[in-house]
Amino acid sequence: MKKILSMALIFITASTLTAGSSYVFALSNSTTASSTKGSESTASVSNENDFEKRKAKILKHISDRLTKIQEIQSCVQAATDLDALKACRPHRDKEHGGKKDVAK
Numbered sequence: 325m326k327k328i329l330s331m332a333l334i335f336i337t338a339s340t341l342t343a344g345s346s347y348v349f350a351l352s353n354s355t356t357a358s359s360t361k362g363s364e365s366t367a368s369v370s371n372e373n374d375f376e377k378r379k380a381k382i383l384k385h386i387s388d389r390l391t392k393i394q395e396i397q398s399c400v401q402a403a404t405d406l407d408a409l410k411a412c413r414p415h416r417d418k419e420h421g422g423k424k425d426v427a428k
Contacts, residue, residue, distance in 0.1 A: 399412035 396412055400409060403409040403412060
């Protein structure tokens with residue numbers, strides 16, 4: 325008898341929770357649908373901010389690369405022998421497995 329009562333109580337509780345959550349979910353969807361228009365303008369402002377941040381980050385990265393290239397260019401122009409030329413790009417041997425020589 326105790327098992328039947330406990331099973332009935334579990335069934336009633338589960339049914340009540342399911343019905344209640346469905347009602348809350350339906351209310352949530354209708355509220356979200358009506359407020360979508362207001363959030364569209366907020367989303368577009370957010371997208372514009374994200375775009376500007378990304379654009380600034382890309383431009384900074386390009387600027388940093390240009391600075392690095394100009395440093396290497398200056399070093400190569402000032403080089404007077406092969407060792408000095410190799411010193412301008414020490415990472416080159418690591419990238420190419422040390423097999424390539426700058427001047428062949």
